[in-house]
Amino acid sequence: MTDRSKGGSYDYTLIGVFAILVMLGWLNIYAATYSDDFSSIFDLSQLYGKQLLWIGTATVIAFICLQLDFRFFQTFSYPLFIFSLVLLAAVLVFGKEIKGAQSWFVMGPISFQPSELAKFGTALALSNYLSSLTKSFKGFRTRAIAFLIILSPALLILLQPDTGSVLVYTALIFVLYREGLSGNVLLFGLLSAFLFILSLLLRDSSINLPFDFQIQGVYIIMLFVAILALLIFFLFRKVKQLPIVLGIAVIFVSGYVFSVDYIFEEVLSPHQQDRINELLGITSDPTGAGYNVHQSKIAIGSGGWVGKGFLQGTQTKFDFVPEQSTDFIFCTVGEEWGFLGSLVVVVLFIFLLFRIIYLSEKQRSKFARIYGYCVASIFFFHFAINIGMTIGLAPVIGIPLPFFSYGGSSLWGFTLLLFAFIKMDSDRINVLR
Amino acid sequence: MKSYENRMYVVLAIMFFIGLIYLMRLFFIQVVDNSYKSSAKNQALRYVTEYPTRGLIYGRNGKLLVYNEAAYDLMVIPKRLQVFDTSAMASILGIEQDLILERLKDASSYSRYKASIFEKQISAEDYAAISEQLYKFPGFFGQKRTLRKYPRKAAAHALGYISEISPFQLEQDDYYKKGDYIGISGLEKFYEEQLRGSRGQKVLVVDVHNTVKGNYAGGKYDTAAVPGLNLHSSIDLELQAYGERLMQGKRGSIVAIEPSTGEILCMVASPGYDPNLLVGRDRSKNYRALAANDTLTPLFNRAINAEYRPGSIFKIVQSLIALQDGLITANTRIACNRGIIGCHGSHSNDKLVEAIQHSCNPYFYEVYRRMIQRGEKKSIFQDSESGIIKWRKSVQRFGFGRPIEIDIPGVLGGTVPGDAFYDRWYGDDRWAFSTIYSNSIGEGELGVVPIQMANLAATIANRGYYYLPHLVQSVGDSGRALKPYTEKQQSGVDPQHFEPIVQAMSKVVNETGGTAGRARMDSIEVCGKTGTVQNDPWPDHSVFIAFAPRENPKIAIATYVEYSDFGGVWAAPISSLMMEKYIYGKVVRKEKEQRVFDAQFLEIYDRPQ
């Protein structure tokens, strides 16, 4: 054991991975925006110059995090949460609308997105609340409060509206699951996503039967569900109340399947519908709705084994890929560093996530453990959606790749999330059980 | 309190699973699937061809025969077109508006992404005006090309011309791309590979707005165009132009060869055309006009593509072979027995030299008989067959009966009939000397091409050997002579047998009453032989071969003047003037010259040539 009075040391593995990701991120932003009239890497009129500034300030934030008392985060979790909610409300009034979402505070040269701070605030508040429970995560009231903590910032962000940032909060389902929410929730989520996709795919198709019978899209699913229910019924006939449970399930599934149509048409905006249609291959329009993903796949796909080399990318640098330094920064990795580069980045992220979860489980403090899960879940969601959309495996939801994408707010937010955890982790031996 | 620690593994498994799926997907699109790579190239890279300049062609003494002038092809890439004012474009280019739409349709049907030629060979001056307006027409751009130019309207047939490659040729050779120019005839075709050089390519990167952003990969994949090699031709431009002038108003040809090298000094085919006509925007129009002229056939290179019966000149070849085979000597006398074959003039029992001088038909009837029926076989049919096989081989060694391997394509081989020929004609064992005797005096089934007759003159001048006639001395700036043309070709007849022939040819020109008195020159001993190709009922073709001077000959020549007269009347003086021009650099016999200039034999007969 190390000297208790000084506390444990920081987890330099996490700090190292953070440093590598930020550095790789900056190199790729540089490559994506580099042009021949390059003057200096500190040129603040260029994105790479500004990003250096953001990296510098993020380092300051990281440093401050490490200097704070480890108890600070838990103590100020609710005030911070309330503060971020206030900011989210304020941005709806005083914020600036950029790309159709009123989500930015602009102060001179600096823009700030309160939703980035809100992730941190929500993670702290959720951790604090869940860790305060004496029993595990049970009872309606408890669950309701937990969901309220998650949903209130999400709702405020939905008003901006910034769908991507709203969806990030769904990632916290992992935290709830770890703390005792029934695993059926995950299964339920998976099943509804599956049925949603299936309904959309089969919406306009039909099966022809003999004697001029024709089964339309949704009824095909209904037919399968019914057959499945009958199968389960005959296999597990002896289980009590099975018919009732199955009956209710079939009714719910049917209702859900029929409402998919409605949800799709009425709740989602036309461009969201287009993106989902493109993703599922229902429509294909590489010059319209599918343009971004099409170009992104070309850029990544043209990288080959080892890529075209640093600064040698053509698709990203010459604007074929939109948002090439923010949401689609991974294209530059794929194009210039090829499969090997992509492999390195994906492995680094997975390693980061594993390391955070591994360390979380080692925490003596429940608060720190839950917070660690919050951080991992949020990073995972960003990672999965961001890279997934560049390779056509996830819908185009504009959220940044942690530490990679250009932008001050998001870098600060991710740094804050990570370094608060590193700080908590370094003090875990000081925590009394 | 229930512990949910194990749920860590579920969370880790989900994260790991997603990571793995992404890596598999990345592997698929980056490594397995190549379509993204080609899409990327199509989008971001522009391959710009760098055209090499075509090699120049110089004549004897370094005189320029063909040079290049900058010209531009207006190219179009249909994919990049935007709506534009077709009437404005029509007026800039000076073409019909309908034609613009038609050409755009053609270009699109060829390729939407690749450049097609929209308007060909716009001169530099015209292009300067067009390029100022070009910004109004996105999708169009100028491609620099070279246009062939000819300082003198001469040697069109020998030089040949270039033209846009045909779809058929495009399939044959994958070096070429649509819109490339390729040699179609003459030296341009024969030396195409040396003249064309090699194309270079620049790979440029463009951004999403199609703006060029620079060289791809720092120019790593760029290749420079290598200019074509220059040809150093043996054509004497002055002599060539003079020959063309002499042949104006006449159908025929003049081929002159330097006997010591086989270099062709001039190759005149008349009527000819101005080589500048087959260049530039009006090329196809002019070409159609030239090709449609079927009475004068100006595109027809008579020097290598016209076949005539050799006539009396062939008696020289008969003599040489018979001498070599020991069937006659210079002293052999043969009676002028005009029973079977006619003769002219008053002679009765000539020796060889006199027989050639008088062109005695019965003499060569007998010489030919001795060669064909040597009495080696009992049957006259089989005897004739083995005789003609021997004779034919000997004739072929003089360059007859097969195309002379000159360095322009499409040379005719002429005809030297052999056993197979007559077997086909009459049937096996159905013919003998008596059937084929007209060959003895150069009539019958024999056919020769003017270049072969010039080569015969060179062979006699060299007393037994020749070099393959050729138009190019060296390629590039090495100055090295080309391989096949440095090898001596033996006629198979020993030098001493040529003396009586040379003596007779000198007498033909220089002895009073010789048939080619008009070829005589005061200061130089010309040796020659006239020939006449009969065309009853039309006027004869006048033929003459000669070389001069008698010792160390500098020039050997064959002249054909169609539908003019007996050989000595026109072909002999024309040859003489040409030799004077070549040897002295100028012609002082103005009266003789004027007589030729004034002569016109372009009357159209039902059966031309």
Ligand SMILES: [Zn+2]
């Ligand atoms: Zn006679």
